[in-house]
Amino acid sequence: MSRYVVLVDGKAGAYGVTVPDLPGCTAMGATVEEALAKTVEAMRDWADVTEEVGGTVPVPQAAEALRADPDVTEALATGAMLATVVMVRETGRPVKANLSLDSGVLATLDAEAKRAGLTRSAMVEALTKRMAAGIL
Template sequence: MYVVALLEGADGAWGVSVPDLDGCVAMGATGDEALRNAQESLREWIEARQAGGFDVPTQRELGALLADPEVREALAEGSTLARILVVEDVGRPVKANLSLDSGVLAAIDSTAHRLGITRSAMVEKLAKDRLSEYA
């Protein structure tokens, strides 16, 4: 799932807010850091909402967001739109067969061993950390 957010700030102080998810915000020293933090904030916001028995509000289409006076005002004041990937932990592992270069697999295994986690946990961590770059 992708969420459209507003990114604003200046050197040393950046913020992200999600117009359709009231109270869902994140901060960072750089815009990139704020966007990375927003990914985690979104996941936590959604999990808290669901744990409380509430639905997650449906995201508006881009046209509807751009028609929103508050969003238009934020954009006029220098905010930009950002698309953030939300990776939900559903707690249901699924087996997947992957073909990797043997050198890459050795590096994954070595790093996983050093961190005290399984190969699967290492691959999952790498994917979560990098997926947003391709959103």
Template sequence: MPRYIALIDGEPGAYGAAFPDCPGCTAMGETMDEAIRNAGEALREWIGDRLSAGLAAPEPRSADALLSDPDQAEEVRAATLVATVPLLLDEGRAVRVNLSLDAGALAMIDRAARERGVTRSAFLVSAARDKIALEG
């Protein structure tokens, strides 16, 4: 899964994230963590729009590659935080799968999904996205 570098700047209550490899793709948040979470959604939408328009997703560069680029190095050094954000794209088509789960775990999943007003599938996809975004 590709991971893009996000540059985080700002102050408590108003942080912004920008992607050097995705010009114009930005996100905001009251905390750095919220800005990074929102950056993941912004990246997904930005790349999705690009793909829908028939354009390719830009190749993500590493932090070292950005530091080696004279046009980007100063921005990277000036950032308050440099984060990597995974690209979690949907393909727009559902695929049926067969899973085996512990009965207690399934009951917990179903209860949590009901409390959130979503289907079991939507809950599991959301949980998987969250886990991947946090841990890669």
């Protein structure tokens, strides 16, 4: 799992995200949270297409290194903010996992899954997507 530093810019109703380490990888949303969630998908798609054409996915740079980039410095000076987004690459292959959780944590997870009308597995998947988008 790789965590990429992204730039978020815009105003209420129209936010854009760029991923400096993945040239051309962008996403948009009406809220910052929506834009970051869409960034997870955009990063996954960017990586898939890059690998399909024989390229490699760059390793994320540290925020300090990106701040030294003149384009990033300019974006920050004009109101953009930095955030981090986890690149989640789905394989399409479910895997069973035996996890040890505190019984209270498991009970809470199951209760929230039931409230949302989800299975435990679907709830974990939804939480993973939220985590990747920096929402958790």
